[in-house]
Amino acid sequence: xxxxxxxxxxxxxxxxxxxxxxxxxxxxxxxxxxxxxxxxxxxxxxxxxxxxxxxxxxxxxxxxxxxxxxxxxxxxxxxxxxxxxxxxxxxxxxxxxxxxxxxxxxxxxxxxxxxxxxxxxxxxxxxxxxxxxxxxxxxxxxxxxxxxxxxxxxxxxxxxxxxxxxxxxxxxxxxxxxxxxxxxxxxxxxxxxxxxxxxxxxxxxxxxxxxxxxxxxxxxxxxxxxxxxxxxxxxxxxxxxxxxxxxxxxxxxxxxxxxxxxxxxxxxxxxxxxxxxxxxxxxxxxxxxxxxxxxxxxxxxxxxxxxxxxxxxxxxxxxxxxxxxxxxxxx
Amino acid sequence: xxxxxxxxxxxxxxxxxxxxxxxxxxxxxxxxxxxxxxxxxxxxxxxxxxxxxxxxxxxxxxxxxxxxxxxxxxxxxxxxxxxxxxxxxxxxxxxxxxxxxxxxxxxxxxxxxxxxxxxxxxxxxxxxxxxxxxxxxxxxxxxxxxxxxxxxxxxxxxxxxxxxxxxxxxxxxxxxxxxxxxxxxxxxxxxxxxxxxxxxxxxxxxxxxxxxxxxxxxxxxxxxxxxxxxxxxxxxxxxxxxxxxxxxxxxxxxxxxxxxxxxxxxxxxxxxxxxxxxxxxxxxxxxxxxxxxxxxxxxxxxxxxxxxxxxxxxxxxxxxxxxxxxxxxxxxxxxxxxxxxxxxxxxxxxxxxxxxxxxxxxxxxxxxxxxxxxxxxxxxxxxxxxxxxx
Ligand SMILES: Cc1cc2nc3c(=O)[nH]c(=O)nc-3n(C[C@H](O)[C@H](O)[C@H](O)COP(=O)(O)OP(=O)(O)OC[C@H]3O[C@@H](n4cnc5c(N)ncnc54)[C@H](O)[C@@H]3O)c2cc1C
Numbered sequence: 001x002x003x004x005x006x007x008x009x010x011x012x013x014x015x016x017x018x019x020x021x022x023x024x025x026x027x028x029x030x031x032x033x034x035x036x037x038x039x040x041x042x043x044x045x046x047x048x049x050x051x052x053x054x055x056x057x058x059x060x061x062x063x064x065x066x067x068x069x070x071x072x073x074x075x076x077x078x079x080x081x082x083x084x085x086x087x088x089x090x091x092x093x094x095x096x097x098x099x100x101x102x103x104x105x106x107x108x109x110x111x112x113x114x115x116x117x118x119x120x121x122x123x124x125x126x127x128x129x130x131x132x133x134x135x136x137x138x139x140x141x142x143x144x145x146x147x148x149x150x151x152x153x154x155x156x157x158x159x160x161x162x163x164x165x166x167x168x169x170x171x172x173x174x175x176x177x178x179x180x181x182x183x184x185x186x187x188x189x190x191x192x193x194x195x196x197x198x199x200x201x202x203x204x205x206x207x208x209x210x211x212x213x214x215x216x217x218x219x220x221x222x223x224x225x226x227x228x229x230x231x232x233x234x235x236x237x238x239x240x241x242x243x244x245x246x247x248x249x250x251x252x253x254x255x256x257x258x259x260x261x262x263x264x265x266x267x268x269x270x271x272x273x274x275x276x277x278x279x280x281x282x283x284x285x286x287x288x289x290x291x292x293x294x295x296x297x298x299x300x301x302x303x304x305x306x307x308x309x310x311x312x313x314x315x316x317x318x319x320x321x322x323x324x325x326x327x328x329x330x331x
Numbered sequence: 332x333x334x335x336x337x338x339x340x341x342x343x344x345x346x347x348x349x350x351x352x353x354x355x356x357x358x359x360x361x362x363x364x365x366x367x368x369x370x371x372x373x374x375x376x377x378x379x380x381x382x383x384x385x386x387x388x389x390x391x392x393x394x395x396x397x398x399x400x401x402x403x404x405x406x407x408x409x410x411x412x413x414x415x416x417x418x419x420x421x422x423x424x425x426x427x428x429x430x431x432x433x434x435x436x437x438x439x440x441x442x443x444x445x446x447x448x449x450x451x452x453x454x455x456x457x458x459x460x461x462x463x464x465x466x467x468x469x470x471x472x473x474x475x476x477x478x479x480x481x482x483x484x485x486x487x488x489x490x491x492x493x494x495x496x497x498x499x500x501x502x503x504x505x506x507x508x509x510x511x512x513x514x515x516x517x518x519x520x521x522x523x524x525x526x527x528x529x530x531x532x533x534x535x536x537x538x539x540x541x542x543x544x545x546x547x548x549x550x551x552x553x554x555x556x557x558x559x560x561x562x563x564x565x566x567x568x569x570x571x572x573x574x575x576x577x578x579x580x581x582x583x584x585x586x587x588x589x590x591x592x593x594x595x596x597x598x599x600x601x602x603x604x605x606x607x608x609x610x611x612x613x614x615x616x617x618x619x620x621x622x623x624x625x626x627x628x629x630x631x632x633x634x635x636x637x638x639x640x641x642x643x644x645x646x647x648x649x650x651x652x653x654x655x656x657x658x659x660x661x662x663x664x665x666x667x668x669x670x671x672x673x674x675x676x677x678x679x680x681x682x683x684x685x686x687x688x689x690x691x692x693x694x695x696x697x698x699x700x701x702x703x704x705x706x707x708x709x710x711x712x713x714x715x716x717x718x719x720x721x
Contacts, residue, residue, distance in 0.1 A: 001333065001335070001336055001404075001633065001636075001637070002332065002333050002640070002641075003332055003333075003334070003630070003634040003637045004332065004634060004637040004638050009332065070332045211716075215716045215717075218718055219717070219718060219719065226719065227719050229712070229718035229719055230718065230719040230720065230721050231721065232705070232708070232712075235708065235712035235713070235721070236705070236708040236712065238711075239654070239707075239711035239715075239716070242651065242715060243651045243654055243655055243711070246634075246651055247627040247630070247631055247651075248627075250627065250630035250631045250633070251626065251627045251630045253332055253634065254334070254629075256332070257332040257333060257334045258334055260332075261334050261335055263334065268626075271623075275623050276623055276627050321612075323619075324616040324620060324623070325615070325619070327619040327622055328609070328615050328616070328618050328619040330609055330610055
């Protein structure tokens with residue numbers, strides 16, 4: 001038993017973080033208004049694809065890098081920490097659907113970053129009404145739940161773009177339509193549950209980033225002749241952020257490792273990871289803005305972007321009530 | 332990252348499980364001022380020793396098993412799953428006094444005391460807190476003056492759990508003229524020495540082990556000093572690394588059990604509207620959130636142990652665990668008594684079946700152990716995050 005990342009896993013963190021800092025740096029202004037043009041520079045997205053980011057956890061036999069979920073979460077944690085734009089999560093999930101459904105060519109073009117995928121979350125259990133993220137340039141849409149996962153052609157769905165809270169993600173709402181392009185049941189590949197863990201990893205990364213932003217500001221901003229972080233009201237908020245961030249990432253690691261080991265309680269662990277990381281990202285957002293004072297309320301600093309992102313990801317795949325109801329079913 | 336256990340560890344788990352299944356006492360631990368609680372705790376400790384399960388990570392030279400951290404973890408996990416009794420009066424000897432002796436005592440002191448602790452022959456208590464020194468432990472004033480080959484101690488300790496049934500005490504006193512952390516001495520005090528008066532203090536959960544202790548010219552041989560005279564602060568702080576945080580796992584799994592029991596209870600128990608409590612979204616989701624939070628605590632503990640095994644150092648998670656656990660236990664027991672409805676009017680002690688009210692009253696203490704929740708937040712803020720001191 002060892003729940004700390006291996007040297008190889010730490011290496012993923014370092015590589016991804018330095019790539020993001022150089023090629024996709026998070027800036028405060030990026031999402032003040034919905035930026036014109038694509039969500040992510042297609043050239044950069046394809047570079048990421050070449051680095052294997054869209055197929056890290058896909059088995060080698062299916063054209064992937066062949067790592068486990070434990071390696072994949074290291075990548076997604078950095079994407080969350082760095083507020084990376086782009087539909088990485090739906091690409092990874094969509095490629096799995098295609099690959100496990102036997103559509104090798106489709107999977108290959110998703111994994112290469114040529115075919116873009118959007119992420120749909122059903123508005124209610126079993127409904128065709130969906131909320132869609134990364135909708136703008138995508139041609140496919142992945143939708144998944146506990147039973148299975150499917151790819152749809154975006155052109156067959158009726159979607160209306162919305163003005164999203166997080167302007168760095170193109171969003172739409174509407175209804176699924178047409179036949180599925182590919183589909184897999186959760187027995188063949190637990191796409192949904194893996195998605196929960198990866199989404200939780202992004203939220204954990206965001207919770208960590210917010211902790212670090214809050215602590216850094218608390219150490220330099222002075223009022224009443226001393227850093228505000230010397231006051232317990234601020235210090236204790238920072239401590240609570242640290243506890244939530246630690247918990248979120250620890251649970252993500254546990255769930256990912258349980259999945260790689262084929263543990264039967266993997267589903268519950270993943271659900272808990274998503275629930276807790278959503279909460280951690282949201283609550284750390286509230287604390288981080290409060291610590292920053294008025295500037296935290298503006299678009300001059302980064303905290304608001306994490307607030308927007310955390311809110312958006314908390315609505316992806318499964319929301320709080322659904323996650324909790326899975327853990328304690330009524331019957 | 333890896334969650335698998337070796338074949339040796341799996342065999343060990345099986346062995347532990349079988350033994351616990353056959354040997355965990357069937358009757359509930361006596362609570363409150365029942366005189367037999369000491370006998371119960373010591374007998375259970377002795378049974379563990381005789382079975383070969385006492386001091387799993389303690390050095391073999393002094394009666395321990397000298398096994399690995401992972402095996403210690405497995406023991407605690409199985410202990411909780413088997414619903415084995417609270418450690419009670421053996422707490423300080425096993426979890427604090429003993430480990431301190433292992434870290435800092437002379438071989439002579441170790442060979443005299445450690446086997447007695449493991450065999451369940453003696454009860455230890457901890458004399459640190461004083462009326463003027465709680466969170467601020469370095470403010471202690473109980474004095475020891477060297478007279479020949481003895482220390483003569485005068486002063487008062489308070490909140491000393493189990494002082495009324497203890498043979499020995501880990502006693503922290505001021506022996507020098509220096510201030511604060513300097514000039515302190517950690518000494519083994521025989522509680523039967525003339526000049527010691529123990530007065531019980533009763534607690535809101537009807538516990539009867541809380542005490543204050545008065546010292547009136549109590550003479551303690553200098554050979555009982557652990558470490559050096561004047562080096563008491565560092566001795567007092569040396570305890571915690573032995574089990575590398577595995578002990579927390581038992582508390583966490585115990586709380587997990589409690590939540591599962593509560594969920595089961597809610598399938599049958601009817602709420603004010605006549606429906607099963609679990610059909611109420613609010614209660615069902617609060618229970619689910621509690622289940623999620625305790626599971627996360629388990630993951631933090633696993634990570635903490637993993638880091639500890641790699642680096643040999645306790646990580647920053649100790650304070651995080653205490654903080655999170657303290658908040659969780661309070662919230663959970665409050666939820667339980669809300670669910671109980673009219674049944675929550677009755678007091679049932681925490682060791683008996685359905686002892687939810689006793690559990691809830693005890694939960695108020697979870698915010699103090701090993702430093703209050705506020706002190707834990709200070710530690711995380713200052714030592715982990717590097718924020719300036721107030
Ligand atoms: C069940 C139980 C068993 C115990 N057993 C033992 C024992 O066996 N031996 C022993 O020596 N002691 C024992 N203690 C005592 C325990 O160590 C103390 O209660 C603890 O250290 C706090 O001290 P205090 O109670 O004097 O509270 P205080 O230190 O007076 O604190 C009162 C309040 O002020 C807050 N506070 C204090 N300082 C700060 C600060 N710097 N910043 C923010 N807030 C602060 C505290 O968090 C708390 O809320 C036990 C306590 C309990 C509850």
